[in-house]
Amino acid sequence: MLPKHDQKLQEIRNLLTDLGQDLVTAAEKALHGLQTGDTSRFEAARLMLKNSGTKGNHIDNQIVTSLALFGAEATDLRELVAYLKATNEMVRISENIKAFSKRIHPLMENGACFPSCQEYGAHLCKSATVAITVAMKAFETNNKDEVEAIYRKVQVEESKTDDLYAILEKNILSELSKLNEFNTNHIQILSTMRKLERIADRAVNISKLLMFAKVGGELDVY
Template identity: 40%
Template sequence: MMLKVYETRREQIQNELLEIGDMVIESLNAALKALKDEDFKALKDAELSLKKLTISSNNIDNSIVTALALYQPEARDLRELVSYFKITNELVRAGGNTKGFIKIFRTSFSDDLNTKTILEYAIPLLKSTLLSLQTSMSIIKESTTNHIEEKYQRVVVEESKTDDLYSMIEKNILKLIAKNLDLSKEYFDILTSLRKLEKISDRSVSIAHLLLFAERGGEIERK
């Protein structure tokens, strides 16, 4: 009976984690559409509520603490709950980076900037960031070790792509700044916003790593 009650609580925690992950994913999806449509005013509608995300995260943390106290799980179940506890923090940080990206990009962008060059890299960077987060969150419901490891590797690949894409756009924007110093602040702000996408991919790898730890043990922190 105790096991069944624990499994119900565990599934509830998983579903709540997926819900707050979806908040961030939906915001990134809306931002991607705005960039594809070159409708930068629509970015305002893509912003998510960090307050709502934090409240939901705190509620999950409380549920995890309660589960630890009531059921005193061992081995894999304990690793899983500890991982979920850390994942809520990673999602809040990803949410903060998402909000920062949208706000800074929206307020910094103007028709004076080279839209084509910026979007040539910003769109694939955002796509890769989104895929890394979606893939890491999908691991939560995985029950096969091989599938978890495969998805973890896919997240790592996407994170590496975001690093490469950011390096390329940084290089190109620095060239644009050299040609037009009057717009240097705006270009630097755009770079700052895109850097936050790279950080979201870092958070995605952390989430995937925590879920891999929950499955097979090992080091809880990435080296």
């Protein structure tokens, strides 16, 4: 393989790692906002990801350029395809974080996010943040065993988000049943918290794509 191709691959990995760090930092800011009630953190999370779409497009262009200009071997071709799909998942995680931060802000400020909601929402956000953080580590290793271990760890966190969302949903529906009239805030909370669950789902997709890049097999994401 041409040395220039090796260099291009590393540049793409660096770009993906940088975007991944933005996602982790933004998720941590949102988590801090939920844990402390500091709603300014949500705006900070959104600002952190303001240019994520542009960064994603740039990464896609670099991948397409590499495919067009360099004669990638089968293994590297598989890696580039995985990176192309992983970039899309990362941009969608960014959109989930921004949407969550935008929607939870007013709900917390007007008191609609009651203590139980905020508590389980924080746990949910923490698991989603851990899922992203662990998934991003797969960009830093070429060891197949390490990539597979990362995938399993992300799956565990994703499973936690499913369980936490189910508990949160039960609590909110119980709270809603106590009211004498329909309250749209409760439904808004559920749809907002669903964004966190989707973040963990996409983190699983990223780790699965990177496992495909390093190990091979079938390309299978949802």
